[in-house]
Amino acid sequence: MGKKVSMAVIKRLPRYYRYLNDLLKVEVKRISSKELSERMGITASQIRQDLNCFGGFGQQGYGYNVETLYNEIGKILGVERRFSTIIIGAGNMGNALANYTNFQKRGFDLIGIFDINYNRIGQKVNGIEILHTDELDDFIKKKNVDIAILTVPSRNISEVAEKVVELGIKGIWNFSPQDLKLSHDVVVENVHLSDGLAVLGYRLKEKEENNSSN
Amino acid sequence: MGKKVSMAVIKRLPRYYRYLNDLLKVEVKRISSKELSERMGITASQIRQDLNCFGGFGQQGYGYNVETLYNEIGKILGVERRFSTIIIGAGNMGNALANYTNFQKRGFDLIGIFDINYNRIGQKVNGIEILHTDELDDFIKKKNVDIAILTVPSRNISEVAEKVVELGIKGIWNFSPQDLKLSHDVVVENVHLSDGLAVLGYRLKEKEENNSSN
DNA sequence: TAGATTGTTAATCGATTAACAATC
DNA sequence: TAGATTGTTAATCGATTAACAATC
Numbered sequence: 001m002g003k004k005v006s007m008a009v010i011k012r013l014p015r016y017y018r019y020l021n022d023l024l025k026v027e028v029k030r031i032s033s034k035e036l037s038e039r040m041g042i043t044a045s046q047i048r049q050d051l052n053c054f055g056g057f058g059q060q061g062y063g064y065n066v067e068t069l070y071n072e073i074g075k076i077l078g079v080e081r082r083f084s085t086i087i088i089g090a091g092n093m094g095n096a097l098a099n100y101t102n103f104q105k106r107g108f109d110l111i112g113i114f115d116i117n118y119n120r121i122g123q124k125v126n127g128i129e130i131l132h133t134d135e136l137d138d139f140i141k142k143k144n145v146d147i148a149i150l151t152v153p154s155r156n157i158s159e160v161a162e163k164v165v166e167l168g169i170k171g172i173w174n175f176s177p178q179d180l181k182l183s184h185d186v187v188v189e190n191v192h193l194s195d196g197l198a199v200l201g202y203r204l205k206e207k208e209e210n211n212s213s214n
Numbered sequence: 215m216g217k218k219v220s221m222a223v224i225k226r227l228p229r230y231y232r233y234l235n236d237l238l239k240v241e242v243k244r245i246s247s248k249e250l251s252e253r254m255g256i257t258a259s260q261i262r263q264d265l266n267c268f269g270g271f272g273q274q275g276y277g278y279n280v281e282t283l284y285n286e287i288g289k290i291l292g293v294e295r296r297f298s299t300i301i302i303g304a305g306n307m308g309n310a311l312a313n314y315t316n317f318q319k320r321g322f323d324l325i326g327i328f329d330i331n332y333n334r335i336g337q338k339v340n341g342i343e344i345l346h347t348d349e350l351d352d353f354i355k356k357k358n359v360d361i362a363i364l365t366v367p368s369r370n371i372s373e374v375a376e377k378v379v380e381l382g383i384k385g386i387w388n389f390s391p392q393d394l395k396l397s398h399d400v401v402v403e404n405v406h407l408s409d410g411l412a413v414l415g416y417r418l419k420e421k422e423e424n425n426s427s428n
Numbered sequence: 429t430a431g432a433t434t435g436t437t438a439a440t441c442g443a444t445t446a447a448c449a450a451t452c
Numbered sequence: 453t454a455g456a457t458t459g460t461t462a463a464t465c466g467a468t469t470a471a472c473a474a475t476c
Binding site: 032044048049051056060062063064 | 455456457458459460
């Protein structure tokens with residue numbers, strides 16, 4: 001009952017999942033926390049600690065069965081569950097995401113794309129017709145949409161976000177640099193791409209300074 | 215010297231920068247750590263602690279001058295410094311990033327786009343002609359490129375990354391889900407978009423379970 | 429001056445690592 | 453069985469929060 005797993009652990013799960021998938025592909029059957037730790041560049045202790053938040057998936061003296069562990073982490077992440085997803089904002093980023101096949105694999109079904117620009121309406125992206133945002137209302141009510149991916153301009157983000165949560169959206173994946181403050185209780189993941197780029201700039205600059213001061 | 219500021223602090227800097235920019239726009243002149251903490255949803259203590267890693271930008275009894283603080287954080291992040299940047303992989307994601315005007319503002323100048331597909335060569339994205347990856351070699355040597363944004367398919371990522379670091383690239387912004395293990399000493403920032411989506415799925419699933427168990 | 433708010437030290441909290449008994 | 457490796461508890465490390473003297 002409510003063990004309360006920390007975000008630090010949860011954020012590492014997709015990475016474990018990826019590494020296990022790679023191992024599966026090259027037909028590795030079993031792996032010890034020690035070997036996995038060397039591949040991933042984290043401590044074996046952390047791996048065991050992380051996994052034991054969710055249950056004892058390993059076996060003493062043997063390690064972990066790769067396929068079992070992969071499936072278990074998949075279950076934890078909810079890969080079995082399907083999430084119906086829409087994209088709002090059919091600009092370049094919306095386009096790129098709509099064509100991202102990985103999402104389908106991870107349990108996210110893209111069922112609609114919306115834009116405010118009439119020139120875009122009716123065009124298809126990855127086989128899905130772009131609808132006008134005026135139709136959002138009807139669409140969400142009819143189709144029971146779980147997640148909205150927001151790739152609209154920053155100035156519209158709060159408005160669009162408020163609207164979709166009122167219509168019953170449960171999760172938002174926000175690509176605008178603007179932080180979302182929402183009245184409703186909804187799960188939000190922010191991407192904030194340019195923040196990552198800023199950190200890259202910082203690290204680069206700092207490295208140069210260190211090098212020149214030696 | 216080398217105070218060694220932790221990554222946790224550095225990752226918060228772009229967020230401070232954004233909030234200060236918003237305050238500037240609405241012409242707020244001064245702000246206390248307390249008021250900023252309320253807006254950002256973090257503690258005032260953390261704000262003061264974070265900022266003091268880089269110097270005393272505030273004034274007792276007054277708070278912080280918004281413009282000064284904004285500029286100081288900009289300097290720390292290296293906004294003044296220009297980074298010449300190329301995109302490798304002119305697919306949907308490469309396209310989207312090439313059209314992202316924010317990067318220019320943050321000190322990143324896009325000076326080249328490359329693709330392996332001959333059909334794309336010669337087309338322009340955001341005013342920049344797409345070149346074939348065969349020309350990477352010459353281009354990087356001639357133009358002194360700082361950063362490569364990699365939006366190539368996962369299967370090519372290691373190869374392309376190794377190539378650009380050999381040619382002298384100092385920083386990589388990696389959009390492939392594959393982790394990079396590079397022989398050279400180079401700054402890498404990974405985006406791993408689908409990891410973020412996976413976390414969103416987890417949180418959504420968990421919330422449902424909590425709700426239904428009440 | 430008195431009030432406000434910083435810069436900074438100390439206390440707390442949480443996350444990572446180490447260690448080892450349990451056990452396959 | 454003996455060796456290997458987990459699950460788990462305890463120790464360490466680092467990051468966040470609280471507190472308050474310094475000072476604008």
